[in-house]
Amino acid sequence: MMDIIDFLIEDHNRMRLELSKIHKQLNDPNLRQIVKTFITDFETHESAEEDILFPALRRYQKEELGPLALSYDLDHEKIWELLDELMSTVDYGSLDHIQRVYFAFDSLAESHFRYEERTLFPIIRKIMDKKSLHSLGAMAEKHFKQRSHPIFALEGVGTL
Ligand SMILES: [Fe+2]
Numbered sequence: 001m002m003d004i005i006d007f008l009i010e011d012h013n014r015m016r017l018e019l020s021k022i023h024k025q026l027n028d029p030n031l032r033q034i035v036k037t038f039i040t041d042f043e044t045h046e047s048a049e050e051d052i053l054f055p056a057l058r059r060y061q062k063e064e065l066g067p068l069a070l071s072y073d074l075d076h077e078k079i080w081e082l083l084d085e086l087m088s089t090v091d092y093g094s095l096d097h098i099q100r101v102y103f104a105f106d107s108l109a110e111s112h113f114r115y116e117e118r119t120l121f122p123i124i125r126k127i128m129d130k131k132s133l134h135s136l137g138a139m140a141e142k143h144f145k146q147r148s149h150p151i152f153a154l155e156g157v158g159t160l
């Protein structure tokens with residue numbers, strides 16, 4: 001059973017690799033399918049955070065999370081907007097335009113991952129006990145498995 005924070009960070013690293021692959025495929029005739037697959041898996045990640053991690057966190061009702069949780073929700077919203085834009089650009093935009101939207105998305109995603117890893121997750125580790133983090137990890141694993149998420153293709157994941 002895995003700590004939910006370790007699990008999410010592992011998936012950030014998987015997505016970082018995926019994004020750098022997509023970067024090299026912006027010209028690919030299958031770009032739409034490539035981006036779509038990425039978005040589906042990305043969605044699984046964000047919904048695990050929104051549906052599993054956050055509700056558990058709210059039960060702790062620690063004051064210090066207030067403003068953080070707010071900016072976190074805004075971050076997620078911005079990400080969804082850019083993803084929508086990316087999808088419609090892939091359909092109708094020029095390569096130039098696709099690249100622009102892709103770069104905007106890529107840098108927002110990276111700053112979001114970094115924010116979670118450096119600011120939010122360390123706070124969560126401080127306020128939640130190990131046992132809860134592991135049982136949330138088990139829930140997250142189930143959530144990812146039900147959606148046939150590619151993280152299980154990575155060696156060693158789920159065995160830590
Ligand atoms: Fe997130």
Ligand SMILES: [Fe+2]
Nearest residue numbers: 008049113116
């Ligand atoms: Fe995340």
